[in-house]
Amino acid sequence: MTVRSGNQRGEAQLRVEAEARLAAKRAQRAFAKERPVEELLHELQVHQIELEMQNETLCQSQIALEESRDRYIDFYDFGPVGYLTLSERGLIAEINLGGAEMLGSDRAKLLKRRFSPHVAAGDIVRWQGHFTEALGSDASLNCEIALVRPDGSRIDVRLDSRRMVKEGHAPSVRSVLTDITERKRVQDALSASVEFSNRLIESMQDGLSVVDVDGVHLDVNPALSTMTGFSREELLGSGLPHPYWPPEERDVIEAALQKVLQGQMDTFELTFRRKDGERFPVILSPSAVKDAQGAVVGYMATIKDISVRKQAERALKASEERFRDIVNTTDGIVWEADATTFDCTFVSDQAQRLLGYPAGDWLKPGFWVEHLHPDDRAWVPELSASYTRRMEPYAIEYRFIARDGRTVWFHDIVTVVAEAGAPRWLRGIMVDITRSKQVEEKLREMAADLEAKVEERTKQLRRLSAQLTMTEERERRMLAEDLHDNLAQLLAVIKIKLTTLAAGSLPSAVSEVVALVDQAERSARSITMELSPPILHRLGLMPALEWLGDEMERVYGIAVRVRCDACDMQLGQEIQAVLYRSVRELLINVAKHAKVRDAIVSCLCGTGPLVIVVEDDGCGFDPVDQGRGLSGQRSFGLSSIYERLANLGGAMEVDSSPGNGTTVTLTIPCITDS
């Protein structure tokens, strides 16, 4: 620049300056006026000064040039870019330090060597194209290639190349190498990031719309198209109202839009429509798009289709409602209570329906315990507490007092919910079992009734059976009396007549007939005895029992000791007959089963009931094995004796066990025959 400005001063200017300098000299010497010589001298002096000045300028120029050259070299060598001059053959003619550094080698080693080996393999072709093109053109060309350093590292460079032509020299190519590794990385990253956002936008589940300030669609993502059913093409350029606005929702949406325009970037829950007309709920989140100066140039909004979420919400709500419905319509009262206080924390609606207390009452402390039936108020909480302590599920039945005073039976099925290993909550369901309890009660009553009826029937049967026994006794006695009154008398008369006919000695034939009559008489007598011993109704029970003892000894060969208290009690014919027949059966039992030859009959009377004890020291038997002693074939007699006595208000006690003999005690209250 200096050089140039020096040159530009030009000869004319130089002359002017020189003239000026000489005039100044002349002025200094004005008093010496030697004109011609002086004038020549002046010319010479001017010229000399001109020359001096020229020389001075040249010197300055040279200095400037040198400075400039040094600066250039500095620039060249130490510039931030690489300078590379390649010969026509592609050899490195010149390279600055920066270039050498880029190539990763000493400058000295690079000069006169080929450049192409430094180019990354993938970029060789491109570089060669670039080089060839640059050689054949005056234009400045650029190209980006990667270089590979000897250490293997890569560097991205931009080449700005231009052909250099010097007179008498082969053309060369001068290239400026700019390290663009960083830029490229940023660029790559940038493009990757743009691609990423694009991909993000593309792949977003949510719809995205970009509109200008007038609401015209500038861009939409595929999700919005999918969501609305309108294609990208249909949406781009479309203005207000947007095609996916349902006409009926327009007011609502525009109101939201108005808020957005006022800068109120809320989230809006709106209803949009799909192309096929279906309405669907969305959440729209708008944001303003501003330029560098902060002016709003458009709006961007994400649109989330929440119909699925809404459906899930609806399903959840429906499920909860269903659950509530089940809980509240179930017959039982579903409840939850504190495991230690039994205070309710929840009851289903059924609680009020069944018992009349509103749910609020149930939640009051102590409510449940206080409304238990008074008889159940102690044991129910106690039992519940014991199950709770053991954390065992349980079921109990108890009564509860309804608001209107009714007593309601509940079957309560309870589970214990633990927290941190300790009982925390009780949950259960109280089922109203009042009806079944009533039915149960009714059944019990019916059973009792039935039992009473059975007992009544049994009594009737007993009475009937006793009557039958009595009838039998009567029949027996009548038969016996008939035998006695008719047959026995007849036989007696026959014999009397036979004996008187042949007074004195009887002919043998008559004697034979008399013997036959005697035999008939004995038969009649023994049949009479068997039927009903006349002694019983002629002499009474005690003589009859004694006679019975004799008979037993005679017929069965067992010694029967009959010991009777002196007894003047008047027993009814009926009772006497029953007792007689009972003792007779007991003695026959002894004779048949006891395997002994002795038996004792004791009659104890006096104060209190009449007691007759029939005992033996025989083999005994197990009353339990004998069907509780009162049934079964062996003890049929015992059973019928028991029944007969029971009917007369008496009792029978059997004490027997194998090897211990048998004692049968008959007890009968003393009722005199009316």
Next chain:
Amino acid sequence: MIRIMLVDDHTMVREALRTVLEQDRGMQVIAEVGDGETALRMAAELAPDVIVMDIALPGQSGIEVTRRLTAAHPGIKVLALSTYLDRRIVQQMLDVGARGYIVKSAAGAELKQGIRSVVDGRSYLCPQVTALVTDSLRSRRSPPGDPDDLPLSRREVQVATLLAEGKSAPEIANELHISPSTVDVHRRNLMRKLKLHNVVDLTKYAIRTGLVSP
């Protein structure tokens, strides 16, 4: 002449008897009646020497009628004539005052003799009845015993021993494998048999008889 009244509800029997008695000149049937009440009235009215008395009469039995007759008319001899052939009935009849007892079928051979015997102030039993009485006398010779002395059964002895040892009814029931109510029955029975009234008496009895050692 022995004046005789027949008491029997069977006309046929009375006729037969009359036939038998009328064969004897010394005997005269002065009345025939069929029931006790008439017999009592006629006896008072006719004062027969001997009344031949059946036992199985309608209404009051011959035993009852005899009791009343002999009480009212000690002089009238009653001779029982019955088809019954039983020691106790015989004894009852004799106890209430009958002087003799003849089985009805033996009347043809025995009645006249019987009547004569009682009129003579002796008793008369026909051979069948005599056999009956001697049989019972023979059997009674073996254990005579006190009729009031009722023997205790083996069970009662067990219960008495345990009671005397101071055991309670439930304890005894448990030991003997019987029910407490049965123990109670035994206790009551044995007390009555022994004519004791309390456990102290029973203990004394048990010690005295060696059931338990003092």
